[in-house]
Amino acid sequence: MVSIIVFSFDGSEQLAHCVETIESVTSQEHEVLEAPARSLRGRILTLPEALNRAASSASGEYLVFLTADTVPGPGWLDRLIACAQGTGAGAVGPLCNMAAGLQNASVALTPGTVLSPDPTRWRPSVRIAITPMLVKRDAFVDVGGFDERFGSEGFADDDFCLRLAHSGRRAYIAGDVYIHRNGPRHPLQGEPERVRILDGEARRMCTKWGLDDPMAAHPRRDVLGLVDVAGKKVLDVRARTGATLLECAARGARLATGVEEDRRLRAVALTYCGTPAGHESGKPGLAGSQSDTCDGTSLHILKSLKEAAAHRPYDLVIAIWHLECMTNPVAYLKRLKPLLAEGGVLLACVRNAWALSRLLPLLLTAPPPTYPRPAWGPCAAPDDVLLWFEEAGFEVTNTKTAYAPPLGKEPFLDGFLKLVRNHGFMEDPKPEFYSDECWFTAVLAQ
Template sequence: MKGKTSIVMLTYNELHLTKKCIDSIKQHTRSDQYELIIVDNASTDGTKAYVRELEDVIFIENEENQGFAKGCNQGAKKATGDSVLFLNNDTMVTENWLSPLREALFASERIGMVGPVSNYVSGPQMVQPSYTDVRELPAFAKDYTAARKGQRTYVHRLVGFCLLVKRELIEEIGLFDERFVYGSFEDDDLCLRSLLKGYQLQIVHDSFVHHHGHATFHANQETNISTFFAENRLRFLDKWGIDLNLMTPHPYFAALLPQEAACVLDVGCGAGATGLELINRQAVDMYGVESDSLKATIAKAYYKEVKEVNVDEYPWSEKEAFFDAVIFSDVLEHVSDPWQIITRAHKSLKPGGVIICCLPNMMHAEVLLPLMTGDFTYQEVGILDRTHMRFFTPKTMRALFPDHLFDRVIEQQINVPIDQNVQLFFDEVARVGESLGFQTKALSDQVTLYQLLIVARTKGGASSG
């Protein structure tokens, strides 16, 4: 692939690691593929003298430590390539590392940033290596990447230890936000700004980069990584009000969705984490409903359509017999008329389509025991979330899906254990109730049921598998 990548490397001491990183670049990258820009943040261990002697390197020397974001920005402003790769100096690249990254980046106009997998990184870019010595690294990386040629994963977040970014994206959204001093969350911020402009992010599984991890922090005795992380996290939350690390898919929905489902409505989709998991698993067009504007805009980077409305405002009539599946993720308890919503959703499903929903159980001891003592206090989270408008028991959950419209094909319980004495109390209540002729036999089990997952298929449809 033609084109040149500008590699921007920030250094602060740790000369031995910088040498290994640069040597690996020279060994595994064609000279016409890249330019190297090194920004030194006032090293005192001979790094500056070493870099000055290198040929074909653009070198920027800072008299004071400017931090990660500002230093990287200095380097990126000198870049002339069609892409900029921010690379930590405590990394070692491996055979054929750059070409797959570039191929992924330029495979689509919608892709704005990509990153490799590594032995030391947070999130899904992390893989478990079999090597214990860097001398074993080349063989491992060659075998690992060969077995995953062309494999890509869409994500909401990439880590800045090795981050390849399109020049046009930088020109559109800008560089790292320099309020995130020294390091951490400047990459999250760049990722979020990219998503909000409609760009997509990918992990490239056939590119492996070894990472020693936090070498710059360890080299600077005046820095405390935990303190900087906490402070920058607060800066990020203050700026955006959202944590990319908390944008996770529903833990059960992907396994319950039929793999042949090609058109799915995700009601209450949030930032689209569940849909992203489905997109990575199967060929599917995701549609979403989300009232939070920021989350809806993030989801739009991957979803075919996202309506920024409340659930009861969704134009169901425009999508009659349209979807293979409709997902309600912790939604129906928040609307005034969930029965009407289910009826409308039924009309939007193709024959044999399914509804997948998750509902909290009012019978759990977390609610039932305080209720028996006269306490029904709303909480910030949980079954008594103050935004909940409707409350359900297993019986009334099932009643949402009337027999003349649906077959309930799957019920899956999510149980949360309770204190042993509380369990004994409800066991006794159930026993006494039965002895008096009340239907309390199921009470002992219901007080540990926190949520119920239901998969309901439209009547007369084919099996959901």
């Protein structure tokens, strides 16, 4: 028995069409429950609130959370359940055109697209979207459902998946299932209001989990694009949830080791990069670690850099949002030097002290032009980072900036650069200097 819970903003024809489609393409025994966005007293409910209330009345072994704009295809539920049973996952998410990150489907997929069953396309993911999602009912109850302190704008799914992982249960993406969404029909907040709400949600996520990055459950695929990890022995000196290590495995790394000192985050990372609770890997691991294998990659989570040093050398060392947190970054870089194999690469991502998202609040009362995630926490000027590498005995081989809007496309950036030129602060200010992040690849200096 499966309980299919459909969130509906206004009980419109979208809901009727969704239910009709579910009945026509679903062979599993099921019940359909509406999760209305209005309470009996007329109060507007957030998505987590509405789903929790409907789930409390559900009787199925599995809960499936959908929105009224969903168009499932033939075999959709059978495949999701097959993934959950075949992997032992606590939650499963399909590919979807409106999902972010790893779940985002190709634009070539259209409503009614049915993919061929293919278990090789099931992959673990630290985070999956709140809708569409299948979750075991006992797991949902055990972790307390969705945290209603988060609203409809995001991070309720990130938080739920981290709590699921903390309890020893993995989430998976069923890459052989596609579910289409037409887009919700309800009033949307204006962009400034949406950014304000997102900012509050993100800060709540960071406070609850002790994070410096609310997107810690998402792999940094963009940063990894700078290097080739296939066949490499990789060390992530700040693994957080282990999401980036999983991406290294997906890209063919031979071995991926992560260091995470925070106990809660390390428990999450161990669920994906160690032995899941109640299981034995049956494979030899590093001393003092728990190990697992994913996509042929041996995965390990360690408590400290000292433990990682005992298993050097590494072909690639990753430091994301970490060097700028060090009280003595040069000394820390010198500690990383002995970890690198001959010809090994250090990949660093540093928050830019000159980022426009940091500078704008200082200029009149202008709001940040984009979601200001990298604007939080410690930061460093790119020139200073280059000096750190030089003093520590590294040679920088490549630099790249991220999230820098093109000149002429961002009025705040154009106005800021004009101000800098007019006041003679800088003769030829380059827009990339004001991006949110700077990425560096470095090798040991000869």
